[in-house]
Amino acid sequence: MNSQKLVLTLAIAALLTACQAAGSTEEQDLGPGGGASNGSQDNQEGVVQLDPQLPTGVHLQAAFELPETLEGMPTTHDELRYLVYLPEGYEQDSSRDWPLIFFLHGSGDEEYDSTFVLSFGLPAVLLAGEQPEDFPFVVISPQAFPGEAWWSPEMLAALGALLDEVSDTYRVDSDRVYLTGLSMGGYGSWWLATAYPERFAAMVSISGSGYRTPFVPEPETLCRLAEVPVWAIHGALDRISEAGASQMNALALEQQCTADVEWTLYEDEGHLGAYERAYRDPALYEWMLEHSRR
Numbered sequence: 313m314n315s316q317k318l319v320l321t322l323a324i325a326a327l328l329t330a331c332q333a334a335g336s337t338e339e340q341d342l343g344p345g346g347g348a349s350n351g352s353q354d355n356q357e358g359v360v361q362l363d364p365q366l367p368t369g370v371h372l373q374a375a376f377e378l379p380e381t382l383e384g385m386p387t388t389h390d391e392l393r394y395l396v397y398l399p400e401g402y403e404q405d406s407s408r409d410w411p412l413i414f415f416l417h418g419s420g421d422e423e424y425d426s427t428f429v430l431s432f433g434l435p436a437v438l439l440a441g442e443q444p445e446d447f448p449f450v451v452i453s454p455q456a457f458p459g460e461a462w463w464s465p466e467m468l469a470a471l472g473a474l475l476d477e478v479s480d481t482y483r484v485d486s487d488r489v490y491l492t493g494l495s496m497g498g499y500g501s502w503w504l505a506t507a508y509p510e511r512f513a514a515m516v517s518i519s520g521s522g523y524r525t526p527f528v529p530e531p532e533t534l535c536r537l538a539e540v541p542v543w544a545i546h547g548a549l550d551r552i553s554e555a556g557a558s559q560m561n562a563l564a565l566e567q568q569c570t571a572d573v574e575w576t577l578y579e580d581e582g583h584l585g586a587y588e589r590a591y592r593d594p595a596l597y598e599w600m601l602e603h604s605r606r
Contacts, residue, residue, distance in 0.1 A: 372396040373426055376477045382469035389457050392470045395429055397438050397451035398482070411488035411601065414475065414512075415453045416462055416497030416504070418519075424458050432584075433494045433518075434591045444594040448601075449490075452478050462493070462500025463524075468507050475511055487605040492516040494587040495553065499524045502561070506536050514541040514603040516596065518587040521546075521553045522561030528568075534561075535569035541603050543574040545590050547581035574599070 375391040399410060415435065421428040430439050435453050437443050454474055460467050479486060491512045493501040498520015505515040506529075515537075522544075523529060544562040546555040559575055566573035578586050590596055 372398075376470075376474050378470060378473070382466065382473055385465060385469060387466060387470070389466070389470070392454060392457070392474055393424065393426070394452055394454040394474065394478075395426060395435060396478075396482070397435070397449075397453075399448050399450065401448075402450070402483070406483070409483050409485040410450045411448060411490065412478070412482075412484045413449045413451045413490045413492060413600070414471075415451060416491075416493030416500045417453065417456070418493075418495030418497050419461070421455065422458055424455060426455065429453050429455055433497075433587050434492070437591045442592055444597060447597065449597070450478075450482050450484055456496075461496060463503035468504060471504055472508050472511070475508070488513050488601070488603075489605075490514050490516070490600045490603075492518070493520060494518045494591075495520060495583065498553070498558075502537075505540050505542075506533060509536045509538075509540050510605075512540055513605050514543070514600055516543045516545065516590075516600070517558070518545045518590050519547065519550060519553055519583050521555070521557035526557065528561055528564040531568050534565055535571075537565055538569040538571045541572040541574075543576070543596075543599060545576045545578070545586055547578045547583060547586035549580070549582040550586065552583040 373393065373395055375393045377391050378387045378389055380387060401408075402410065413434065415433065417429050417435075418432060429435055434451060438451065452474070454471060456462055457464075457467060457470075462468070462471070475489070478484065479489075489512055491501050491505055492515065493499075495518075498517040499522070501515050501517045501520065502522050505512055506523075528534060542562065542565060544558050546553070546558045548555055555577060559577070562573050562575045565571045576590075578589060581589055
C-alpha cells in the first residue's frame with residue numbers, strides 16, 4: 313500500500329474553510345454520486361494520525377486494504393479509507409471493550425477528501441468538541457468510494473469487511489455496535505443494516521427516507537431488521553428527502569415485523585438542521601446504549 317496516499321495534513325483554519333464550502337453541496341445533492349496521543353496506534357500499518365492533531369479526542373486516518381474479492385465478487389477498488397475517533401480513557405484502560413458507532417456520511421464527496429467527512433454530522437460534532445460529556449464510543453467514519461452510493465454491492469461488502477477489520481484492530485464491544493448515517497448515509501444505514509442485521513445492536517437514520525424508493529420492501533427483506541432497534545429522525549421542512557417516506561418505512565417495519573421502532577419528526581428543521589440537532593442530543597447516545605445484541 314502506498315503510505316503517501318494516507319498522509320493527511322490538516323490546518324484547523326483550512327479545515328473549517330473546507331467544511332463551510334462543503335456545506336452547500338450536501339444540501340443540493342442527495343443522488344448516488346453523492347488532541348490526544350493515540351499511543352500504540354501510531355505505528356500500526358495503514359493507520360496515521362492527523363497532523364496537526366485535532367482539538368478533541370483522538371483522530372486518526374486509516375485505510376483498509378481491500379482483498380481481490382469480497383463475498384465472491386471481484387473488487388474494483390484498492391482501499392477503503394476511514395476516520396477514527398477514540399474516546400477519552402481508551403489508552404488508559406486496556407482491559408475495556410468500548411461501544412462502537414459506525415457513521416455513514418452524506419453525498420457530495422467527489423474528491424475522496426477526509427475534510428468532507430469531518431464537515432457534517434457526528435464527525436463535525438466531535439471536531440467541535442460538542443459531544444456529550446460522557447461519550448464512551450469508538451467512532452468509525454468510512455468514506456464512500458468516489459461516485460458510488462453506500463448501497464452499491466461492492467460498497468456494502470466493503471463496509472462489512474471494514475467492520476471485521478476495525479473489530480480486530482480496536483477494542484470494540486461486538487454486542488454494542490451502532491449504525492447511523494445522515495442524508496445519503498441515512499439511506500445507507502437502512503441498506504447496511506438490512507445486509508448485516510446480525511452486526512448491529514441498533515440503527516439510527518437521519519434525513520434518509522428508508523431505501524430511497526417510493527415503496528416499502530417486501531416483508532422478507534424489511535423484516536431482516538426485525539431484531540434491530542431503529543430510530544428514524546427527519547425534519548418536517550426537508551426539501552431534499554421526504555419525511556413521509558421515512559415515516560412510511562419506519563411504520564411498516566414496526567407493523568409488519570413487530571420491530572422496536574422510534575420515529576421523530578422535528579417540526580422546525582430542514583434536511584441539514586435535523587442532523588445538526590440530532591447528533592448534539594445526548595438522548596441519541598443514551599438510546600443507543602440501552603440496546604445490546606445480548
